[in-house]
Amino acid sequence: MSFVKFCTDNKIPFKKDEMMCNHTSFKIGGKADYFVECQSFDCLKAVISAAKSCGLDYFILGKGSNLLVSDKGIRGVVISLCGLDDISVTGESITVGAGMSLAKLCTVAFENSLTGLEFAYGIPGSVGGALYMNAGAYGGEMSQAVISATVLDKNSEIKEVPLESMKLSYRTSIFKTNGDIILSVKFLLKKGEKTEIKAKMDDFMSRRKDKQPLEYSSAGSTFKRPEGYFAGALIEKNGFKGVSVGGAMVSQKHAGFVINYNNATASDVLALMEKIKTTVLENDGVILEPEVIFVGEE
Ligand SMILES: Cc1cc2nc3c(=O)[nH]c(=O)nc-3n(C[C@H](O)[C@H](O)[C@H](O)COP(=O)(O)OP(=O)(O)OC[C@H]3O[C@@H](n4cnc5c(N)ncnc54)[C@H](O)[C@@H]3O)c2cc1C
Numbered sequence: 001m002s003f004v005k006f007c008t009d010n011k012i013p014f015k016k017d018e019m020m021c022n023h024t025s026f027k028i029g030g031k032a033d034y035f036v037e038c039q040s041f042d043c044l045k046a047v048i049s050a051a052k053s054c055g056l057d058y059f060i061l062g063k064g065s066n067l068l069v070s071d072k073g074i075r076g077v078v079i080s081l082c083g084l085d086d087i088s089v090t091g092e093s094i095t096v097g098a099g100m101s102l103a104k105l106c107t108v109a110f111e112n113s114l115t116g117l118e119f120a121y122g123i124p125g126s127v128g129g130a131l132y133m134n135a136g137a138y139g140g141e142m143s144q145a146v147i148s149a150t151v152l153d154k155n156s157e158i159k160e161v162p163l164e165s166m167k168l169s170y171r172t173s174i175f176k177t178n179g180d181i182i183l184s185v186k187f188l189l190k191k192g193e194k195t196e197i198k199a200k201m202d203d204f205m206s207r208r209k210d211k212q213p214l215e216y217s218s219a220g221s222t223f224k225r226p227e228g229y230f231a232g233a234l235i236e237k238n239g240f241k242g243v244s245v246g247g248a249m250v251s252q253k254h255a256g257f258v259i260n261y262n263n264a265t266a267s268d269v270l271a272l273m274e275k276i277k278t279t280v281l282e283n284d285g286v287i288l289e290p291e292v293i294f295v296g297e298e
Helices: 003-009 041-053 102-111 127-133 194-211 231-237 266-284
Strands: 014-019 031-037 058-061 067-069 074-080 087-090 093-097 146-152 158-162 181-188 217-221 248-250 257-260 293-295
Touching: 003 014, 003 031, 003 041, 041 058, 041 074, 041 146, 041 181, 067 266, 087 102, 093 102, 102 127, 102 194, 127 181, 231 266, 248 266, 257 266
Parallel strands: 031 074, 058 074, 067 293
Antiparallel strands: 014 031, 087 093, 093 181, 146 158, 146 181, 217 257, 248 257
C-alpha cells in the first residue's frame, strides 16, 4: 500500500512536499516528501508502521527550534508531535505531552505555584525536543526537573523510562541514539511562592531579550559550549560578528548565534559554520561542535 493510500484510507491528514522553512525557527529548509501531524499515540504508531512498510524514513519534529533543515528537504515522512499536548497536574508533579511548548508548561507550573522550571521559560522548544536535547539555561536543565518519560520504542512498544536511564548530560540524551520517541514527560517540582516564580521567569526572559538576537530567525546557539570556553566569546574574538555568507550572518548582538539575516539557505549557514570552525581551530586550537542539528538530504 502507498503511504498516500494509507493516510487517505485512515483519514489521517497529510501534506505532500511541505516546505520545512514553515516549521523551523531558522525559517530555512526545503520540502519534506510527506508531513503528518499526529494528535494521538495511536496515530503516531500507525503512521510509523505505514512509513516502515512503505520503505520510507521518518523524522520526529518538535517545534523545529534546534534544526537546520537541508535546502533539498527531507526524504520520507516528517511527523510533527505538536498535537500531543495534554497536561495534568497532581500535587507537585506535572505530566505533559511531548508536543506542548515549554512556555506553556512553565506557565502552568507558575499558575500552580510550582517552582523548578523557570529556567526553561523562553526556550522556544517543545517538551519532547527539550528532553531529547536536555535543554538548559541560567544554571537549570531538564535533568533537574524530569523524573520519567513515556516513549514509543523501536519495536513500537510504549514504555516508561526513568530519569536514570536517560543519560542526560550537556545537550544530549540517550534518545539521540536509541530512536525512542518521547510521548510524554513527568516532572517533579516543588511548591514555591508565585511572586518569586514570576520574578525569575521575567528576569530570565528579559536577559534573553537583552542579549539574544530574538528579532531574527535562528536556531539558538549555533555551537555547543566547548569545555573551558564560551563559543560566542571565541567567535567574537576571531572577528566574526557581522560576518555573513549569503543571507546567513553571525549576529552583531551575540556571536554565539548565526541568524537568518536575509533569506539564508542551509548551504549559507553551513558554509559560515565551516568558516568559523576552521578559524577557531587554527587560532585557538578549540574544536567547535554544532549544537544545531542538521537534517535532511545532503
Ligand atoms: C532564540 C532561541 C533560543 C534558544 N535558547 C536555548 C536555550 O537557552 N537553551 C537550550 O538548551 N536551547 C535553546 N534553544 C534551542 C532549542 O529551542 C532547544 O534545543 C529545544 O529544546 C528544541 O526543541 P524543539 O521542540 O524545537 O525540537 P526540534 O528542533 O524540533 O528537534 C530537535 C531534535 O529533537 C528531536 N525530537 C523532538 N521532539 C522529539 C520527541 N518527542 N521524541 C524524540 N525526539 C524528538 C528531533 O527529532 C530533533 O532531532 C534556543 C533556540 C532558539 C531559536
